[in-house]
Amino acid sequence: MQVETTEIADVKILHPRKFGDERGFFSEVWNAQTFREAGIDVEFMQDNHAYNAEAGVVRGLHYQLEPKAQGKLVRVTRGAVLDVAVDIRVGSPTFGKHVAIELSADNWAQLWLPPGFAHGYCTLVPDTELLYKVTDLYSPKNDCGIFWNDPALDIQWPVSPEKAILSEKDKTLPLLKDQTRLFEFRETK
Template structure:
């Protein structure tokens, strides 16, 4: 049976689908709308994305989009491993500004559900990592936002994965204190 583990911020859910192995390999149902709905995850997924990172230490994030293009995300790793982080940016939330990190890997076969209202990012831990994720809305440059990945006020404890590589846009993301709240509870 699929396992659902609520993390330190209960809206973030680690999902571990079972694998059925035999001498050929294994089979796994990696997405079941009905089982997610039983956990309160009722999302009309819009598209699937794939990110491939050649080097460990590749940083992607911390990203979010605002309404009407705010995104729920369901993240999994088909090859390699990442340290995945979500920061609560919902003004009025008791965990506003808090973060949760979770290693997601092909070996662990786990996934992470990140709802709207969280800045999300990840760092690759091994070479040639493939991250596959569902989103509930299309990308919209006019509605995107970001928070600096190493903001001291947020205090994320990233693993040491070697030299950090990121996009020029992520390198100049604003600090959390400069973030204008756009989500509320």
């Protein structure tokens, strides 16, 4: 597996190998030892599967606070998304900055974002499916979010605000500057 560092060092793009023939393909998308060697030493607690019927569906920007913070390993099994990780660790040199990459069934890339990041995506084509592993269980009490189109984040979404398809919850999330609960930055070794 090839591991690529992004502009925010703690966020990684992973490229699993695919082995194909006339029958189809095989791909090892997660391996504890391989991930540990890449500096991602985590235990996953839950797998999530999301289906999006239309292009322009925006989900996010979501995160969970301590003690139920979640790291996420995200991949697309059908279709394509612009996937976004926003650093929300107060004191981080990259606080408020983001990484945005295309994840698709074609490029087979995965995005790792550790706790301390808000996550969101926008579907680029209809009938898009994502699978993602998380390091803690869903906790409604610790569930938080940032408005997807916060101007301070300067995310170049591939959909206009009038055409974005959002949940009622995501339409009313606060801006980053109005968040009362975020993460504290801790230097990693």
